[in-house]
Amino acid sequence: MKDRDASPEPGAQEKVQPGYLGPTPPPGRPPAKGQRIYVERPEQLLDAVEILRTAPIIGVDAEFVQGRSRLLGENGPSHRLALLQLAIDGQCFVIDAWRLADLSPLAVVTENAEISILLHGAGADLHVMxxxxxxxxxxxxxxxxxxxxxxxNESSLAAMLQRAFGIHLDKSLQRTDWARRPLPPAMVAYAARDAEMTLALYYWLDEHYHDILVLHEYVGELEPVADWIEPFLRGSSSLPAELAVAEARAKGLLSEEQIYADCRAALLSLRHPMRRSRLLRLIADLSLTGLAPELQALLKAPTSDERAAAARALGRLGHQSSREAIRSLLQDPVYDVRKAAQSALRTLNSSPRPLTAQPTRLTDGARSWTIGESDDAASDSDWKARLRSLMDE
Incomplete structure (x- = not known):
């Protein structure tokens, strides 16, 4: 039994210094101001498309306003596209999506897999497009x-332009009303600049961090994994991982050997850091201690996402053999990794407290699960014990 009076893990109680502490390449030369073309009529859009369709790389940014989502229904709040800025070398087209009802001519650009679209924070822009x-x-x-x-905390466009070019990015118009018309020239220039700077930042990252940049390239379908794993990588599973897998095992749909084999295969096939990080969390959720050696190797991964995720997972798995390797991450240049290492060391140095899942029947008859400490001390309230008993049947 673990000694509760053991001295704290060295570094586990110290305050982690914030910020990025590693080296940075010399600042590049800021991009020269190019031609900015405002597009508000269909014939202007067709002219822009003729130029854009020949470009190999396009920096893209979007400005939008609060509205209603056709995808979510009339009652679903969303954002409506107001401007779409597309920057190529020497030119930036500012498309007035508020006035142009039909943007379909641009599809030959965005749907061309030979053209690389550059986005800084892809989620919202992809959605409104x-x-x-x-x-x-x-x-x-x-x-x-x-x-x-x-x-x-260092990845915003403003922070990256300061690092890459020594440029202070003025964001004073970020929350302005992009639905107003006519747009003042200052707002058009502000919108164009973000797309131009996105293009410039791509060149800087490609020059100095090419190997990591290509890990965040998305072309077509994502890497295939076992069907039961994919919902957890997308964040779309409606059940806690341990419960979902236990139910599948109880129904004879999964075996322990298959679970390990599928997770090992996913570790080999996945390349996008976010999906790999979610896989490591899934491995920890399922207490797959047999995969700890593979996770320990990821403490030296090239991306901070994976190093941090590996440290957290190993801490949750209680893998004491990883203690020294995790402790070395207290000196990692990335703050997120240092914090994750500190958290993992605290976990390894403490006795785990059991988690319980309390089922609550909702008005529609479904059940929701709240994970945390239970007030009920009965043995059948220990959800992990119940689930493990299902998995062993």
Whole structure:
């Protein structure tokens, strides 16, 4: 039994120094101001498309306003596209999506897998573009790439432009009303600049961090994994991992050997850092201690996402043999990794407290599960014990 009076893990109680502490390449030369073309008529859009369709790389940014989502129904709040800015070398087209009802001519650009679309924080921009019928076949997420290198608090466009070019990015118009018309020239220039800077940042990242940048390239379908794993990588599972897998095992749909084999195969096939990080969390959720050696190797992964996720997972798995390797991450250049290492060391140095899942029947007859400490001390309230008994049947 673990000695509760053991001295604290060295470094586990110390305050973690914030910020990125590693080296940074010399600042690059800020991009020269190019031609900015405002597009508000259909014939202007067709002219822009003729130029854009020949570009190999396009920096894209979007401005939107609060509205209603066609995808979520009339009652679903969403964002409506107001402007779409597309920057190529020497030119930036500012598309007035508020005035142009039909953006379909742009589909030959966005759906061309030979053209790389550059986005800084892809989620919202992809969503508002898709609502206007513009699906992106090939893109890079520069925010995610920056996060993998420098950490979550260092990955905004403003922070990255300061690091890459020594430029202070004015965000004073970020929350302005993009539905107003006519747009003042200052707002058009503000919108164009973000797309231009996204293009410039791509070149800087490609020069200095190419190997990590390409990990955040998305082309077509994601890497295949076992069907039961995919919902956890998408964050779309309606059940806690341990409960979902236990139910599948109780129904004879999964065996312990298959679970291990599928997770090992996913570790080998997945390349996107976010999906790999979610897989490591799934492994910890399922207490797959047999995979700890593979996870320990990821403490030296090139991306901060994986190093942090591996440290957290090993701590939750109680893998004492990883203690020294985790402790070395207290000196990692990325703050997120240092915090994850400290948390993992605290977990390894403490006795785990059992988690319980309390089922609550909702008005529609479904059950929701709240995970935490239970007030009921009865043995059958220990959800992990119940689930393990199901898995062993």
């Amino acid at each position: 898709a609502e206007r019928g513009l699906n992106v076949a090939h893109y890079f997420d520069l925010e995610a790439a920056s996060r993998s290198i420098f950490g979550q």
